Amino acid sequence: MAAKRTMTLNLSDQEMVMLEHLAEEKGLSKTQLVRQALRLYQSVVDRLERGDKLYVEDSKKAEKAELMVL
């Protein structure tokens, strides 16, 4: 396993509640959730940098909407 480093993360109360909620919902520790989020974000950024567009599709209506990512 790659060596790990520790950092302090400053979050608002609401952000911390959301982090704890998502971690519990996904069965992950907060560290594991942040790691997953980083990977997902890198994946999105890579596609956008290649000129791709990111869409979400309504599974019931089969409608697609472009996801705006900063």
Next chain:
Amino acid sequence: MRESWEFPLLNRQTGKEELATLYTPIADNNVDDFESLWQPPMIARLATIKDHDELQAASLQDIYWKWREKQQARSNRFDWMSFAVECGGETQGLMFVRTVGFARIDSQRNLPLIYIDLISAAPWNRNGFTDTPLYKGVGPLLLGAAISLSVNEGLDGRLGLHALPQSEDWYRQQGMTELGTDTAHPESLVYFEFTSADAQAYVSST
């Protein structure tokens, strides 16, 4: 930095176990082996194929997978990991996994999982390609590595993948749950998933 682990593989021709090394990530020598050792006999075999059924039986559907291109595009990425099995001085298996995926089975829907993008054994290890396959257990070794990664990442062994038609039966035999043809997949492949319980059972049985 490249990491490695050692495992025994059965050489079916000698009947003896040999020490294989599982590496992450894939290195240049592995994609070199794919192009110089795997592809030539596959291309030669393809030239003799007469129809689709024979193609599927010969286990050649991954012949043009772009391992080098993907290795270069996905290096230094956290959302991809690659693995290679080496034994007898040659690459015996290759795998790419995506570390961010989400489950589809109702019992674990939307929980994170490891998605196996590409997994392949050298053609001389395949039952369909040759009547005398060399090493036994390359596929299970790679599948086990994906399960271990899933466990280490806190994903409880959950795995997902789309199977080539030639490999569907093999994934059924491993105990993966079949969710039918995925019409959203570019090649409309059948999607399979390991639940946590399935993965635990698989590891216990191997």
